[in-house]
Amino acid sequence: MPKQEIDAEDLFNLSLSIVGLVLRDGPMATTELALHFGYSEKTIVRAVKTIANSEDIGRFETHFYVDDERLAKGEVDFSAGMAALRRPPLLSKRQTTALAAGLDFLAALPQFAGNVALSQIRNQIGSGSAPITILASPARQETLQTIQQALLDKTQLVASYVNQLGEKSEREIDPLRVDYVGRRHYLRGWCHSNQAVRSFRLDRITKIENTDKPFSQAAESAEIPLEVFGQIENETTVEIFASHEASEIFWNFPATDIQRDTEGNVTGKIQVGSLKVLGRHIARYAGQVRVLSPESAIEAVRQFALHARNGSMTTEDQD
Amino acid sequence: MSAGASKQSPAERLFTLTCCLMAAPVIGLSKNDIFRSVVSYAEQGSDLAKEKMFDRDKSDLREMGVQLEVIDSSSFEETDSARYRIAKGSFDWPADFEINNEHMTLLELAAKAWNNQLLSKSAQSGLIRLRSLGVVESSRQLSAFTPRLLAQQQSFAPLADAIEEAKLVRFSYRKTDGTSSVREVTPLKLRFIEGQWVLLAKQAREIKNFLLRRIVSQVTPSEFPGEPVSTAQIDEAEAALVTFVTNNIAVLKVEQDSEAWWHFGASENGTVEVNFMDEALFAEDLMEFGSEVQVLSPETLRQRIDSGWQQVLDAHA
Incomplete structure (x- = not known):
């Protein structure tokens, strides 16, 4: 998406990059450069002028000769004067950290398991090539592949879905996007039974098929809300306490009244769709997250833990 | 403000400075050479203003990956003996660097x-x-896939800075047994493993992994440079972690047709083997499934989860 504004650092970076590309591949149209670098044509022209204004006033010499007439016609062409600059510098450490961490993140996703191109580029960027273990089932990878194909073909899916309350249903879904947020995959799609965009957690899809029927009109024009958890109805406000290490729990819910004490412990309020599902979110932190109120929420967590503990008892533990 | 306004924009100044340094002879340029060549410096009223601008630009260039070298030699006739040039190799992309x-x-x-x-x-x-x-x-x-990583830990930014500047940092780290201690380390790399950010860092003579989640204080940067670590040493430490994870195997029994069943892709008889990096974190992931998952082995993991349930009950009595 073209960006209109650019700061000095990014403009400098863009100028260096344009030098590299044009000296390598020859004259290019500003439109082409705009598309390639993802900036507006106006910004591309500013970057080219930055290159043009690189005169060494001590020696009365210029580093690059930019063809102004051609630039006015939308074409970027220049030759190197005294410049020894031929390409941009290698990635800075921060750029490397950013891209390497992003690639690392991708490598941890099931659909990139065994992806040769990913391990090549991780090697090049220096984020390592060692495979990272992945918590994902082959079934989920198949689900992803089916969805990806339907996304490309713009066809409808039929899925068996279990919602967070354990209720099963068959859904006809026009897939719009797959999000991976935090640690989970979500299919964002137009749900025919709800006539609205819905998020479906991939690990709750028990079966999925591509129908080869084309997308509905409604799906074509649907807007996808930014947040995957944007559809809470009848929500309950729950006040919780989390130790420093467990404070990430607040990232998973719409949260308010956040307060951090000197030790780094956090208290605050979260919005929860159903108390029935609260238990699992709280219990995973083994007491490091505590529900303060309301009483019904405390009881819901207690019941979840009791049920889980009894269910996980080995025979010798039982009466 | 406007009295000192230059014909050159800041981006143009940085670009010209880079070009001048690139075109410099092997012995580099003196500060005065630079001040005479780049119009923005020449236009500054005082020497102090020139110096300040140059200092800022040097640090901007370094941040952008343009590695400046300072050669100090009194054999040059300039009053100012420091000479600047661009480190060899900082613009040399490897010949086999190809992106398809x-x-x-x-x-x-x-x-x-x-x-x-x-x-x-x-x-x-x-x-x-x-x-x-x-x-x-x-x-x-x-194109329709939108991954979104979360890096909201407060320690992330100062650690990324320290990696960039190759500086030592200090922070308090809490182990799973609840004990915490202050660590002084050279941060090397931030990695995302099994849904968690992990810092690879050198502490004393060893390269270790630290979970960002367990850094329980501010990360304080030190003025001292970090300890140099070779790429080979980093590779070795990463390979060691992989071996460690490969050998950490849990055997789980999963309730048929439950969410856990779909999540782990259990076999017909409901058992599944899963690798994990950190037992405490893995226990959290399993506890989210409540009664749907039972740990068959290792025993330490089973006990950890059992006592985890007790802690939840104690906290919600």
């Missing part, structure tokens, strides 16, 4: 994953630089 369209798509996804958070700007500017290596069409295959 699949690579570019993955890099774009990696940058997109930052989703306007902390390192989003650096990821985007890195991408621009890589695009100068040639026009490649990114593949359509993944």
